[in-house]
Amino acid sequence: xxLDGLGYSYDIAYNGKQxxxxxxxxxxxxMAILMDIQMPDMDGLEATYFIRQEEVxxxxxxxxxxxx
Numbered sequence: 001x002x003l004d005g006l007g008y009s010y011d012i013a014y015n016g017k018q019x020x021x022x023x024x025x026x027x028x029x030x031m032a033i034l035m036d037i038q039m040p041d042m043d044g045l046e047a048t049y050f051i052r053q054e055e056v057x058x059x060x061x062x063x064x065x066x067x068x
Contacts, residue, residue: 016042020050023063032064 003010011029013019016039023030033051037044048065055062 013039015039016044016047019044019047023051024054027060027063030063032066034068035065037067 011022013022019033019035019039020042023033035044035048039047042050044067048067051063051065054060
């Protein structure tokens with residue numbers, strides 16, 4: 001509701017695996033990630049690890065990730 005009110009667009013991932021896939025598919029779409037730490041299948045900490053590993057291995061700029 002807050003993001004809508006501020007006019008931001010966003011995507012929702014229902015687990016950490018989906019979050020990683022969304023970032024891998026269209027990285028330039030995301031200015032920041034609000035990461036739920038307690039997601040099913042792959043938790044937010046593990047998802048963050050995979051995102052950071054890809055950034056390092058491909059020399060990509062870091063997307064800010066905020067744990068919620």
